[in-house]
Amino acid sequence: MSRENEIALSLARREFMKTGLLASFSLPTLLNYSALAGPIPKVTAKHKTLVIIQLDGGNDGLNTVVPWGNSRYYRARENIAIKEADVLKFTGVRAAEGLGVHPQMEYFTELFQEGKLAVINNVGYAQPNRSHFKSGAIWESGLDGAVMASEDQIRNSSGWLGRYFDKHCGGESNLVGAYYGDSPLAMRGQAFTGTSISDLQSQPFGFMKLGEDMALHPAFRKMQEAAKNAEESSGEKLSFVRNIAAETQTSTDQMRKFLADVKQRGGDFPRTGLGKQLGMISELIINGGDTRVYQARIGGFDTHSGQAAKHAKLWKEINDALRAFMGRIKSTGLENDVAVMTYSEFGRQLKENGTGGTDHGAAAPMFIIGGGVKGAIYGKPPTLKGDQVNNYGGLAYEIDFRSVYKSILEQYLKVETLGIISDKHPALKLF
Amino acid sequence: MRASIKTLPKAEWTRQHAAHLLKRASFSGSKREIDECFHLGLNASVNLILEGRQPGAASTTVKKRIDPQLLAKLPTLPNQEYVSDEGMKTAYQRHQQKLFTLQLQWLQRMLDSGPLEKIVLFWHGMLTSSYNKVLSAGFMMRQNQLFRETAFGDYRELVKRILLDPAMVVYLDIDKNKRRQPNENFARELLEMFTLGEGNYQSALIKKIAREIVGLRLKRREDKLPYEEIDLKGMEDNTGFSDQEKRLSKLIDSLFDLPVCGELLVRRLWKFYVSEDQVDEDRVKFLAYELRKSGWEISVVLKQIFLSKVFFDTSVMGQQIKSPVQYLVQAHKEVGALTIDPQAALYTMQKLGQSLFNPPNVSGWSAGMTWINGTTLSARYELSKIMGRVMQQQGTPASKVFYELMKKNHDQGLLIMLDHFIATSLPAVKSELFVAMAKRVKSEEHVEIFILYLMCMPEYQMC
Numbered sequence: 001m002s003r004e005n006e007i008a009l010s011l012a013r014r015e016f017m018k019t020g021l022l023a024s025f026s027l028p029t030l031l032n033y034s035a036l037a038g039p040i041p042k043v044t045a046k047h048k049t050l051v052i053i054q055l056d057g058g059n060d061g062l063n064t065v066v067p068w069g070n071s072r073y074y075r076a077r078e079n080i081a082i083k084e085a086d087v088l089k090f091t092g093v094r095a096a097e098g099l100g101v102h103p104q105m106e107y108f109t110e111l112f113q114e115g116k117l118a119v120i121n122n123v124g125y126a127q128p129n130r131s132h133f134k135s136g137a138i139w140e141s142g143l144d145g146a147v148m149a150s151e152d153q154i155r156n157s158s159g160w161l162g163r164y165f166d167k168h169c170g171g172e173s174n175l176v177g178a179y180y181g182d183s184p185l186a187m188r189g190q191a192f193t194g195t196s197i198s199d200l201q202s203q204p205f206g207f208m209k210l211g212e213d214m215a216l217h218p219a220f221r222k223m224q225e226a227a228k229n230a231e232e233s234s235g236e237k238l239s240f241v242r243n244i245a246a247e248t249q250t251s252t253d254q255m256r257k258f259l260a261d262v263k264q265r266g267g268d269f270p271r272t273g274l275g276k277q278l279g280m281i282s283e284l285i286i287n288g289g290d291t292r293v294y295q296a297r298i299g300g301f302d303t304h305s306g307q308a309a310k311h312a313k314l315w316k317e318i319n320d321a322l323r324a325f326m327g328r329i330k331s332t333g334l335e336n337d338v339a340v341m342t343y344s345e346f347g348r349q350l351k352e353n354g355t356g357g358t359d360h361g362a363a364a365p366m367f368i369i370g371g372g373v374k375g376a377i378y379g380k381p382p383t384l385k386g387d388q389v390n391n392y393g394g395l396a397y398e399i400d401f402r403s404v405y406k407s408i409l410e411q412y413l414k415v416e417t418l419g420i421i422s423d424k425h426p427a428l429k430l431f
Numbered sequence: 432m433r434a435s436i437k438t439l440p441k442a443e444w445t446r447q448h449a450a451h452l453l454k455r456a457s458f459s460g461s462k463r464e465i466d467e468c469f470h471l472g473l474n475a476s477v478n479l480i481l482e483g484r485q486p487g488a489a490s491t492t493v494k495k496r497i498d499p500q501l502l503a504k505l506p507t508l509p510n511q512e513y514v515s516d517e518g519m520k521t522a523y524q525r526h527q528q529k530l531f532t533l534q535l536q537w538l539q540r541m542l543d544s545g546p547l548e549k550i551v552l553f554w555h556g557m558l559t560s561s562y563n564k565v566l567s568a569g570f571m572m573r574q575n576q577l578f579r580e581t582a583f584g585d586y587r588e589l590v591k592r593i594l595l596d597p598a599m600v601v602y603l604d605i606d607k608n609k610r611r612q613p614n615e616n617f618a619r620e621l622l623e624m625f626t627l628g629e630g631n632y633q634s635a636l637i638k639k640i641a642r643e644i645v646g647l648r649l650k651r652r653e654d655k656l657p658y659e660e661i662d663l664k665g666m667e668d669n670t671g672f673s674d675q676e677k678r679l680s681k682l683i684d685s686l687f688d689l690p691v692c693g694e695l696l697v698r699r700l701w702k703f704y705v706s707e708d709q710v711d712e713d714r715v716k717f718l719a720y721e722l723r724k725s726g727w728e729i730s731v732v733l734k735q736i737f738l739s740k741v742f743f744d745t746s747v748m749g750q751q752i753k754s755p756v757q758y759l760v761q762a763h764k765e766v767g768a769l770t771i772d773p774q775a776a777l778y779t780m781q782k783l784g785q786s787l788f789n790p791p792n793v794s795g796w797s798a799g800m801t802w803i804n805g806t807t808l809s810a811r812y813e814l815s816k817i818m819g820r821v822m823q824q825q826g827t828p829a830s831k832v833f834y835e836l837m838k839k840n841h842d843q844g845l846l847i848m849l850d851h852f853i854a855t856s857l858p859a860v861k862s863e864l865f866v867a868m869a870k871r872v873k874s875e876e877h878v879e880i881f882i883l884y885l886m887c888m889p890e891y892q893m894c
Contacts, residue, residue, distance in 0.1 A: 151792070174805060183806060196806055234856050235750045237707075238893055241803055245889040248805040 045337035048372075048413055049285050050293045051325075052186075053274070053318065055344035057301030058132065061364025061395075062350065062382070063311055064105075065119055069098020072384035076351045080307050080358070090119075095377040104316040107323040108367070115375035116326075117367060118430050120404060122379055124363030124397030128346060128390070132302070132360075136345040140186035142402055144422045155185060160405050161293050162189025163420040164413070172290060174247070179295040180277050187293070194295075197280065269324045272317045274298045278325040286332050292413065301344060305355035318342075326369070335371030339412055339431075342367045343401070349393035350384055362394030366404055368430050372412065378428055400425050407431065436714060437740045444473050447850065451748045454854060454894045455704050456480045456737060457545030458760035461767055462832055462851060464488060477737045481583050481730045483547030529568040534780050534787045537575065538771045541760045547582055550729070552756065553703050554578035555787070556795035557696075558593050558625060560602035562788040570598035571788050583730035586696055586722070587687050590625055591680055594644075603793070605644060615641045620793055626686050628695035643682050687727070693719035700732060706747050707799040714741075749855030752802050753894045755783035758811060761894065762886065765852060766822040766829045775817045782810040803892065815886035822879060830879035837872060845869055848878070852885045855893045 063080065067073045068087045086103045090096035090112055099119070101108045111117035127147050129135045134154075138146040142160030149157075158166075161177055166189035169176045177187035177194030187194030269279035277296040284291060298318060303310050322340065329338045347364025363382075379399050382388060388396050406427035409417045417427075439448070449469035453460040457480065460468065467487025468476045476486040541548040555578060562571050574596050581589040593599050600606050603617045618640035622632045686692060697718040701710045718732050725731040736742055753761065759779040763771060780786045784807050785796055822828045829851070836844030849857060860866070872878055885891055 155791075193804055193806075235746070237750055237752050237800060238855055238890065240800055241752065241808075241889040241892045244803050244805060244808055248808050 042333040043286055043288065045334055046288060046290075047292060047337075049291065049338050050408060050413065051278075051281060051285075051338060051340045052293065052295045053322075053340060053342045054184075054295060054297045055301050055314075055318075055342060056297055056299035057303070057344070058135075058346045058348055058360055059301045059344035059364060060303060060307065060311060060358050061344075061347035061361075063307070063358075064102055064315065065121070065365040065381075066100050066102065067098060067381050067384065068100055070381070070384055072350075076384070078352070079356055080352045090377070093377065099377065099381050102312070102315050104312050105319050107319045107326075111326075111369055112375060116371060116373055117369050117375050118373050118378060119376075120366045120368070120378040120399055120428065120430075121381055122363045122395060122398040123343075123366045123401050123404060124346070124395075125400055125402075126397070128362035128394060128397070130346065130360040130362075130392070130394070132345055137185060139343060139345055139401060140184060142186075142405055142421055144402075144424060158190070159184065159186035159188045160402075160420060161187045161194075162192055164409060164415065165189050165192040165292075167419060168413075168415045169292065175290050176292050177295075178281075178284070178289075178291045178293075179297075181295075181297045184295055186295070194293075195291075197284070197294075269328075270317070270320045272321060274317050274321040275324065278321045279328075282325050282328045285329065285334065285338060303348070303357045304353065304359060305357040307352075307357040322369070330371070337372075339368060339370035339373060339408070341369075341404075341408065347395060350389050350395065351393055360394070362390060363397035364395070366401070368404070368408070372431055374430055378430070399428065403428050404430070436717065436735055438738045439473060439740045439743050441472070443740075443743075445469070447748070448473070448743050449476070450850065451743060451854070452476060452480075452737060453486070453545070454761065455742075455751070456733075457485055457549055458541055458757060459764045459894070460485065460487060460545070461764055461827075462829070462847075464764075465851075473738060477734060480546040480737065481734060483544060483550075483582055485545050488544075526562075526566065530562050530786075530788060531777060531780065533562070533568055533571055533575075535771060535773055535776050537787055538756070538760060538776050541756070542763050542769070542771055545760070545764075547579065550582050550733075551575065551578045553700070554581065554589070556703070556790065556798075557699055558589070558599070559790045559793060559795045560596075560598040561790055565598045565601045567598070567601075570601065574598040575788075583733060584728060586693075586727040586729055587683065588727070590621075590687075591683050593625070594621075594679060594683075595676070617641070617644065622686070624793060626683075626692055626695065627689065628691070628698070631689075631691045631695075640682065643678060693722045693727075696729075697722065697732060700729070700736070702798070704733070704736060705742060706750065708746070749853075749890075749893050751894050752799055753892055754796070754798060754802060755779050755785035755807075755811075756787065757894060758783070758892070759814070762815070762818045763821065766818055766882070767826040767832065768821050768824075769826040772817065772821045772824075775814060775821060778810070778814055778817060783807050783814070808892070811892065812887045815883055815891075818886060819879065819883045822882070828875075828879070830875050830882060833882075834872075834875040834878045837878070841870075841872075845872075848882075849885070852882065853888070853890050853893075855890050857888065857890050859888060859890075 062073060062077075063082055066082045066087045068082070068084045068089065074081050082102060087100035088103055088106060088109045089100035090109065092113070096112070096119075108117060112119070125138065125147065129138060129147065131151075134151045137151055137154040140159045141154050141157055142163075143154075143157060146154050146157075162185075165172075165176050165187070170191070174192055174195050177192060178197045179187060179194050180197060183193055183196065269275045269282075274296060281294045281296060284294070298314065300310060300314055325340075326335075329335055343366055344364060347361045348358035349361040351358075353359050382395055384395075390396050402421045402425040406417050406421045406425055407430040409415050409420060410427050411429070411431035446465065446469040450459070450465045452473070453465055453468055456477075459465075464485060464487035471479070471486050479486045537548070537551075541552070555575070558578075560571065560574055562568075565571055574593075577589070577592060577596055581592075594605065603620055605617050615637050618637045621640060622636065623629050694715050697715050698710055701715070701718075718735060721735060722728070722732050741747065756779070759775060760771070763775075784802060790796055822830060829848075833844055833848040833851070836847060838844070849860065869881070872881060
């Protein structure tokens, strides 16, 4: 009897349930984090990496990049405006006059000083939609027709990153995109959907205990292989499922193999939702994964009431997580190979509402951060004059978000964008 | 037009056919139920099914009640880590709890009376509403009950009643129609999703219907904040529809008078019960004709389908990808469990891509291949692990049943077990390893492990 057979036959239920033959399909929860000893080795990047931070709920742009030099801002927001004395002002650049950031965003001013922060004013799109889901779908799709399409139609089409993967990452595994939370439309292409990395750090259900040994059980593998090599006569749908099963196994194997090499962990990441996400992402980047785009998520930006405290807390979380992340990336010499982009489905209205908050608006600023970024202010600060405030009080856009995408794709990821972003949107020069 | 659809000759009826019938018309059956269905024969079984009864089920099923303590002990719901606002978090959690209670109760019903709940699931996918918009457990339950009352009955009557159904009214903004700006959205859904199907009507008809439903109101419906519960009590003395009921009824009648009406329903039934592949148009026309002739009785169409030879064709048997709900309930049936395991249910609702009472959009779930991708398939594998625990904990474990069989006749018992879990060919059986493993099965525990292996095969995703 072969050794494999013996292994198979000696399988006991205890072992099965505990180490989890099946558990090998979910990604290992605990990397063996021994405290980092000795100097940090420098790493050479195989490719550039984009890290997206999604600000879920509609971030209030005006209390993020604060137009403290504009009295209209203070008139519209008697209760929740950031006082001029509290604003962390951008200095040294003319374009930045009258602008600053929320008091919790100290790290952003440092980045700005170092020339590693691009602030893009008034980003949005024509005929803005105020539904979280629809507007989110428009941003994720990046297709020109999205505004006029129904939400379902958009959700059934492709995302801007998915089209990038299809066109430029053909032949690679689904690990080219990795995300936290729900499967993002942005990463959906014909051949790609991205890989969830949520389970790397949090197990939603306590009963799954994963053992250290992540090797797939040989018996199971054999049986899967038999399925994979089955004749085609078994019907289209079954063949489809078999293919997905084989593919899933391949990418899980790759991820596992890759994670097995992850030996150390450094950086002092805050124990917040975003801190943990960025901590894990930094680890994956430093260890040379194939992932081109990561998406992290932070929610709670839908600040209809009691905005001041909530918004401050959120930006503190981002500020601290980002500081740890960029520090970690810089220490391994990857600063020029990693860029961070923040975006939200919409900004909020100029005028505060009656409950100490703000309602769904339109355009808002975006941030691009990284060693390779041309740090500057892009676009004019919002004038907040009547013609800029649209009929329901949101801000009109001046820079289409697809011009930002295009700049990232063309100048940073260095790919051609035909078929990804319409040529109606000229790329900004962010890199 | 064809005169009829060929029925399956009596002589061809096998146990495998019985298993297939129960998988599709219900959520499969225990070994005993499949045996019983086989012995009853096709005709008698189909008659039972169309009464909403599971062939072979004990007539006095003890309905398992959901232990409220279990609900209280539910694991933390995922995705909340992304919500920082405490108030939102509480409201979200409250709604998640309500939604999950609804889901769990329905899943238990599916396990208890498969054929009836299968058609309820069909209606839920076709005339759908979503908790996420309706935000009322009472309304959603009421709609669910309407589907249950209709079951295999009158399609036209159901369409009439669904227009007055509170959950649907909220879901499709039926009551937000203003005379000056008639909302054509609902009218479009009525034609496209409920009755005629895309391309079978002209826009003038949409406008006409939109005008007709102007003024429909849920009485005393209050404007609500997001996450605010609609008060069900406010609905109880609802008489607001009566003045328009007759007109609406006539309007629906006129739609059902159109020759094309019924074809959409037949296509959807075919897709749901038989196959997602292109359905033969002659067959659709024939069945739609039978449907109309019967006064819109669904049971007439389903009877033709379940008795047909094509329903048992090799291109149909084992060629449907299980929906997550099918997967979950069927797995419970197959391992011999009597109660839906809350953790398994929660896992299914949140990770497999089909959250009951919460379809992604007005067209329900797209089904078929869209159920399976790397993430959902991995989640299905994980779920089978939970099912291993469920198998140990309740009912008559399938492992015990099959171990007893294998003790009597090893090979025969093994084959019955494979048939029980796998609806299609299983190439793995050809592998040396599989044979070796199978030969050495010598305890109930081994059988159990074997079953879990089977549940992680791509072939197990098919039904």
